[in-house]
Amino acid sequence: MASTTPNSTQPGSSSSRFTASILAIIPLAISLAALVWGFFFLRDIQLAKDSNIPQVVTVLLAIVWGVGGVVLLFTTANFFIEQLSDKWIRRLQPVLFVGPAILMLIWALVLPTIRTLILSFYDEASVNFVWFENFKYVFTNDGMLIVFRNNLMWMIFGTLFTVTTGLLIAVLADRSKFESVAKALIFMPMAISFVGAGVIWNFVYSVKPVDASQIGLLNSVVVFFGGQPQAWTAFFQPWNNFFLIIIVIWLQTGYAMVLFSAAIKGVSSEILEAARVDGATELQVFFRIMIPQIMGTIITVSTTIIIFTLKIFDVVIVMTGGQYGTSVIATEFYRQYFTYNNNGVGSAIAIVLLIAVTPVMAYNLRQFAQREVF
Template sequence: MAGRRGRGLVTATVAPAESPPRKVGGARPARIVVGVIGAVVVAWAAANVFLALAYYPEWFFDNRLLMAVIGMIAGVGGAALLFYFVNVFIEGLPQRFSEGVIPYVFVFPSFFLLGLVLVYPTVQTVNYSFANNDSTAYVGFDNYVAIFGSGEFWLSLTNNALWLIVVPAVTVVVGLVVALFADRLSAQGEKVAKSFIFLPMAISFVAASTIWAIQIYSPNPDVGLLNSIVTGLGGDAQNWIRVDTLRLNSFLMMVILIWMQAGFAMILLSGGIKGVPEETLEAARMDGANEAQVFFRVIVPQIKGTMITVFITVTILVLKVFDIIYVLTNGQASTNVIANLFFQELFTFQRAGRASAIVVVLLILVTPILIYQVRHYRKEAAR
């Protein structure tokens, strides 16, 4: 307060009261409310659009193209709006909370969807494995007793083991040999060679199986390359896919998968070889090592991690192999595998309980390999 004396009177002037400063980093309730309501409305609207596309196609004139466009707009636009309102919600939180919450909030939808399409079906499959054929009543371990007492199950398991022993190892060896030879070509020649070798990866398993069944393994020597060679050497044409002596037909089908995966192995292993320091190779050669010693004692130890990655990836693929067997033999002639047996139990014999039990067994077989793969990746990342 300031005073001023004049003509016997004192006039007082009062300074205006200052408003309290705004709290930095405080919550903003309006943004929180807008964010929550907006996210809920967007999720509800997108869900209803997809439900309408699934159950009421007549609303869209049964036009598949129109439905696809609307689905894309609803999916992409809905995701964008959802993340926008989530961001509004986060901005409304107190700063001490929002900074720590941001990563989890934006990653949560991905983990939620993964859980929805992976964890939930897994739990339900385990649940159905203890139920009857139409999943209306529980039967305990009857399905497991039935499959473990089935000769076809043990035959399929044996065939899967045979595939596991042969295919991953041969794929790694073939990919490594091809990568070595391709890396010795000129830059242009290497590109062309790798493109052709990788090309089978672009073909579906069904298409590849059909190509080999007609062009290579056909019983007609005028069509099948293998029988053309055999008859040209004076032998008799055979229906090779039906010859189960020493599991010959299974080995012939393995060749198809190796042919398809060799390009994948080559690309990864070629990258690993190129990553070996040239100084290390030159030092080994100067010490008197020949090319074989350089390869086995210098290159292979340094690309061991890549070789393990290829081996594990192909191993998981082999455990799930289905298309090749289904197209060529449908499990006949002693070629059945676990995945094809599951298909037969579920769709041919309509035994959902046994099919689920087979899938659970397959899951148990795959899980240790997946755990090892994750640990291997962590070790590689820590280097």
Template sequence: MSTYGRSSPSWLKLALTLASALLALLVLWQGFFFLRDTDLPRLLTAFIAILGFGAAMSVLYVATDVILQQLPLELSHRLQPLPFIVPGVVMVGYFVALPMVRTLAASLFNRDGTAFVGFANYIQVFTEPFMLETFRNNLLWLVFGAGLTVVFGLTIAALADRSRHEKIAKAIIFMPMAISLVGAGVIWKFIYAFKDPSEPQIGLLNAIVVAFGGEPQAWIQLIQPWNNLFLIVIVIWLQTGYAMVLFSAAIKSVPNDLLEAARIDGAGEIRIFFSIIIPYIRPTLIAVTATVVIFTLKIFDIVLVMTGGQFGTDVIATQFYNQYFVNRNAGLGSAIAIVLLAAVVPVIVYNLKNFNRNEPL
């Protein structure tokens, strides 16, 4: 036995294990580029990726574990989490951090990356009229989209908990969450559909308006800038169920003894809601609000499906798409992407700090 309580390592075994690990890494590295550039059918490519990468990762984990078992006991225990952490860190670094750095670098160059322009693209982002309109629209999405989603979710959660039909009501309200953003856009495009007043209206909203003697309206085309609010209705419809479920779970965790004591002291239900329930579920309230805000800041699919960013409905994400992929302006498109990142990161950081602050000891 060695001084560390383990048998002496077999150098041949260690050499073979190390060689296996290096071979697995080589397979993963070269396999990525091969599958990225191959012309094989997609189904076959997916099969090769699942089988090959799965086998390579298994070999890599086993080899790493064998190597760690030969180290001193204390050092082995300290390094044991690394085989599980490092692959994730590498993937995040390659697929998130590296593109972020490359996007930041591209934002400092002109449209085709041939000339350094410094902060000219950022100046354009904050001075061009179409970008100012875009920021206005995103502000509308934040105030009305995120704000009303949280308010409706919290209100419905509080009211549904008192209903005999709680499960049915929550199931109906949560149901839109099962629909993709593109699918929701298609559904609401039919609802807002507009025909010439002389023709029958196929849009549900205009059919109702006409039935009550009103004039049909091009809800998402001509009514500017209020057409953005008609788009915001879609995300409220989608996300209210998500907020409701989390708020409902948090409200149910409020101790009944605390609520009964407040009622005995003469507090009304509204006073109990704002003075006891809201402070008690504050961590959940912050987490849900942050999640909805991030989702709203990155909104893209609904706007692209409904209007394509036309009629004054562009948001930051669609503007980035148009500048980078449609107008082929890599510099300005990258600058818009960095601005979107800068808007999202503080919310994420605040949310993480809130999680750490409320983590049980």
């Protein structure tokens, strides 16, 4: 391993080091040039209306360029840096390691947050400064109030049911011989996209006229018990939101279950046994001993799911498109920006979303400040 490092142990004469660093720029320059060429090539064939290059070739080139480009840049840039003097290596290597990630974060998250904040104080075309007009609209408009009510329903019921079912399944599975099979089945929906889940549940909810035979599972059960078939996601506002929330419960319970399962296994079996010997019932053991012991995990899971439901988008868009009183913050954001082209209100909604997660952000930062690693 030591033999591969030309840098720190063998100080060459300063002139040979200078030549080496000049020469070492060449691979870096070549790979940069190749990447830039690939960038224009890929961009243009992808945007061209009638490209005669087969799609498989484009796809393969894109993958090679994207994956290879990162490796190539890091390697050649490091090769260049290691030809410099020790002082410069110590200065530049951290920049090479941490710099790209920080730059990406600043470009993709930090600057956009500031830009969105600025846009939220301007009118719909981002021309005139309107102070808090957009926020006033967001918090007083009747449609927006329905949106907030829906998100509140999502956050409360989605979290409540996900956490309780996840906990129930984790406890049951912990005592069953079929633990791994059961967990895999409950967990499987996590691999399915929201759009796919939307299709699955649209099919479960699908409705046919009263005199035809129902092909949707839910309506056929309802008809079997003598009820009327219903369009579940469209009627009974606002309760139709529940039929969308069920989908997310279905998707996320697996996550809750995995975390609870691990937490339950961490509860000391001696304490549980001691309680049982002292005559505690299973319910008492569960509520008085198990729950307090895994409270930390319950809070983590609840926070994750609250944040998740706060940003819920795909499920609503695919199931109802936000119609029938099911619109939520993220779908309303999309509608304001891309349907109505209202940059001001769209940005204000995004800022509201950001404000809603700041307590969690503050909590994370406080936890971080207490860590001893730094």
